[in-house]
Amino acid sequence: MLELPELELYRALLAERCAGLRITAFTIKNKALKHLKSRLQELVDTSIWFVERRYRLIVFHLDNGKRLTFAFNELGYPYFCAAEEAKGIKGDLIISFGDKNLYLTGVESESIGVLSVKQLEEGLKGQALDPLDKRFTPAKWNESLSKKRGYVKSALTDAKLLPGIGPLYSDEIAFAARISPNTKVSDLSGEQREALYKAIGSTIRQSISSGGVKGQRLFPGDELSGGFGEQLQVYGREGEACRRCGSEIARITVAGRKAYCCPQCQTGN
Numbered sequence: 552m553l554e555l556p557e558l559e560l561y562r563a564l565l566a567e568r569c570a571g572l573r574i575t576a577f578t579i580k581n582k583a584l585k586h587l588k589s590r591l592q593e594l595v596d597t598s599i600w601f602v603e604r605r606y607r608l609i610v611f612h613l614d615n616g617k618r619l620t621f622a623f624n625e626l627g628y629p630y631f632c633a634a635e636e637a638k639g640i641k642g643d644l645i646i647s648f649g650d651k652n653l654y655l656t657g658v659e660s661e662s663i664g665v666l667s668v669k670q671l672e673e674g675l676k677g678q679a680l681d682p683l684d685k686r687f688t689p690a691k692w693n694e695s696l697s698k699k700r701g702y703v704k705s706a707l708t709d710a711k712l713l714p715g716i717g718p719l720y721s722d723e724i725a726f727a728a729r730i731s732p733n734t735k736v737s738d739l740s741g742e743q744r745e746a747l748y749k750a751i752g753s754t755i756r757q758s759i760s761s762g763g764v765k766g767q768r769l770f771p772g773d774e775l776s777g778g779f780g781e782q783l784q785v786y787g788r789e790g791e792a793c794r795r796c797g798s799e800i801a802r803i804t805v806a807g808r809k810a811y812c813c814p815q816c817q818t819g820n
């Protein structure tokens with residue numbers, strides 16, 4: 552799955568490039584999306600007012616009051632450029648804005664919708680609080696964590712607790728908090744809970760400002776994307792030296808999931 556920093560980078564690109572533009576055409580390149588043709592066609596000549604992200608869903612607010620939604624699969628990403636720069640660029644769905652194009656690769660067919668505000672909100676009911684939401688406070692975090700059993704690794708990858716955090720960022724967050732992923736949640740001290748809360752925010756923000764871990768360029772001349780991949784502290788680094796203490800990074804199994812950690816740094820002290 553795409554994790555939150557990458558989703559947020561895609562949202563930011565779309566907001567920066569597409570807000571204010573008028574849609575002039577949809578071109579469907581993937582057969583699996585052909586059935587959407589007439590529904591999308593109705594949106595030609597509408598303008599995008601605003602772009603938001605609701606967990607995995609990208610939502611275009613259109614000037615006709617409707618919401619155009621879509622989500623990317625794990626390999627999906629957007630690419631924005633002038634039509635003349637598009638040589639060799641593919642995509643499942645292309646949204647044109649006059650002489651500029653947005654190429655959407657890896658869009659999940661079932662996620663594409665043209666919805667009213669009410670339909671959108673109903674579909675998202677009961678969704679957990681996004682870790683980047685202002686309402687995700689230390690108190691909220693403590694409250695949700697206190698209902699959780701099992702290990703830190705399981706808690707950090709629980710979509711009901713932290714939507715958008717998966718295998719990679721859960722390990723990086725645990726490292727930043729200096730807590731082992733196989734610590735039991737019930738054994739965490741107040742300080743450790745707070746350290747995890749801070750690590751969630753700092754890890755996500757650091758990744759976003761460094762371009763996330765996915766290397767695909769999102770526009771011509773994009774030099775930022777994928778930059779966080781070189782800063783990973785533990786994920787995928789089994790046997791390599793810890794950047795903090797020099798010990799070997801270990802790969803362990805926690806409740807059936809693999810987790811990377813530094814046995815020396817992540818003792819919870």
Ligand SMILES: [Zn+2]
Pocket residue numbers: 793794795796797798813814815816817
């Ligand atoms: Zn270390």
